[in-house]
Amino acid sequence: MGREFRSDVIVLKTGAVGENHRGATLLARDRGLIRVLAYGARGTKSALRGALQPFVRGTAGLYHDPVKDLWRLNTLDVTGDAGAPAADLDAFYEASLWAEVVLHSHAGGDDPALFDLLDGSLERLTRPPGGPARNRARYAAACTVQFLWRWLAGEGVGPDPGVCGVCGRPLDPGEVTASRPDGLLACPDCAADGDVPIPAAARRWLMMTGEGPPEEALKVGPDEGALKALRVWLCRQTEAVLERPLKTLKAAGGAR
Numbered sequence: 634m635g636r637e638f639r640s641d642v643i644v645l646k647t648g649a650v651g652e653n654h655r656g657a658t659l660l661a662r663d664r665g666l667i668r669v670l671a672y673g674a675r676g677t678k679s680a681l682r683g684a685l686q687p688f689v690r691g692t693a694g695l696y697h698d699p700v701k702d703l704w705r706l707n708t709l710d711v712t713g714d715a716g717a718p719a720a721d722l723d724a725f726y727e728a729s730l731w732a733e734v735v736l737h738s739h740a741g742g743d744d745p746a747l748f749d750l751l752d753g754s755l756e757r758l759t760r761p762p763g764g765p766a767r768n769r770a771r772y773a774a775a776c777t778v779q780f781l782w783r784w785l786a787g788e789g790v791g792p793d794p795g796v797c798g799v800c801g802r803p804l805d806p807g808e809v810t811a812s813r814p815d816g817l818l819a820c821p822d823c824a825a826d827g828d829v830p831i832p833a834a835a836r837r838w839l840m841m842t843g844e845g846p847p848e849e850a851l852k853v854g855p856d857e858g859a860l861k862a863l864r865v866w867l868c869r870q871t872e873a874v875l876e877r878p879l880k881t882l883k884a885a886g887g888a889r
């Protein structure tokens with residue numbers, strides 16, 4: 634006997650299955666990552682045709698066949714602005730990066746922390762708390778820094794921005810540090826050629842805002858260049874934790 638469920642979900646990835654159907658990977662708040670089939674979702678009359686797109690958030694009507702261990706997506710009631718990240722290239726790129734991280738997070742079980750992090754991050758990305766951002770690329774980079782920072786902390790491997798990751802020396806708040814290719818934060822003595830410098834102001838912003846509400850962090854912050862240096866550092870950290878390169882970075886032409 635199969636069972637029906639309703640779950641809050643975020644669509645991470647979709648693809649065609651056969652002539653008429655679509656497959657998708659969803660992050661469900663109460664059951665982690667699930668792979669679903671949406672029968673007939675490529676048909677012109679299907680309500681799922683428009684709804685089943687990456688980064689759409691909503692409530693899914695699901696059916697589970699325990700014999701075949703198959704999930705079927707019957708309905709998806711979209712909440713929020715369905716197509717918002719897709720409409721802005723910078724936002725779409727950042728959301729793709731987060732989806733890739735979550736897809737490789739081995740998210741399972743019923744811990745809603747990862748869902749809530751991604752859900753809140755997508756909401757802030759598409760609806761900036763202080764109104765539309767003047768510099769969208771800068772704002773999107775800040776959203777990713779806050780997402781990765783909290784994801785790393787949630788995985789129990791959050792880096793300490795107050796200590797050199799190589800020699801262990803406490804860092805002065807005014808020091809320019811650098812991120813090494815392996816993701817370690819290096820003090821000026823430990824930095825080498827090819828490391829990406831991290832301005833002191835960027836590191837101070839992260840230390841000040843990393844534990845508080847992300848909405849507050851996004852209202853202030855360093856310039857675009859400093860944020861991108863922080864993003865490079867945290868992307869390298871994330872790659873080290875996932876033990877794989879992030880394809881989204883490659884697709885967008887290196888570290889941007």
Ligand SMILES: [Zn+2]
Binds near residue numbers: 823
């Ligand atoms: Zn050092």
